[in-house]
Amino acid sequence: MVSIEPVIIDGHMFVASTVRLPKTTLLTVSNDRGYIMCGALDVGLLNSKLKDRGIIAGRAVGVRTIEQLLDAPLESVTLAARELGIIPGTKGREALLKMI
Numbered sequence: 001m002v003s004i005e006p007v008i009i010d011g012h013m014f015v016a017s018t019v020r021l022p023k024t025t026l027l028t029v030s031n032d033r034g035y036i037m038c039g040a041l042d043v044g045l046l047n048s049k050l051k052d053r054g055i056i057a058g059r060a061v062g063v064r065t066i067e068q069l070l071d072a073p074l075e076s077v078t079l080a081a082r083e084l085g086i087i088p089g090t091k092g093r094e095a096l097l098k099m100i
Contacts (some may be wrong), residue, residue, distance in 0.1 A: 007066065011095050012100055016066045027069050029092065034081065036074065036092045036098040038063050043076040054080040058095050072097075 007014045007029055027038040034056030041059040058081055060072035070092040075093070076099040077086050086095045 005066075006054055007070070009070075009096055012097065014096055024063055025064065027063060029066060029069060029076075029096060030094070034058075034096075036043060036060060036069060036095055038069060043078055046078045052080065056080045056084065056086075056099055058086055058090070058092070060092055 001020045003018045005016050006018045012031070014029050014031050017026075017028045019032070022030050025038070028035050028086045037060075039059060039061040041057060043057065043059050045058060046055045058074035058077040060069055061075045063069045063072050065080050072092055073089045074086070074092065074095055076088055077090070081095070083090070084098045086098050
């Protein structure tokens with residue numbers, strides 16, 4: 001099952017996506033500039049093989065709902081996210097607001 005819903009943070013619109021798979025759930029919250037995602041995100045791959053794309057993204061681990069993803073500190077972030085001041089430990093909501 002896939003669900004997509006709007007998320008408003010400080011008046012800014014983001015899109016939350018939930019993909020339920022066998023034994024796991026993929027979670028993302030995004031806008032046109034970047035995204036945060038559950039532990040399934042491979043930040044290392046984005047920073048190495050896809051570095052030239054400048055992907056702005058962060059990863060939170062141990063989350064099971066969109067609300068947890070928004071409240072969790074990011075465990076790792078891409079190089080492009082660091083350029084915006086998003087560092088590991090930044091909460092998901094705060095990171096998204098830096099992506100505006």
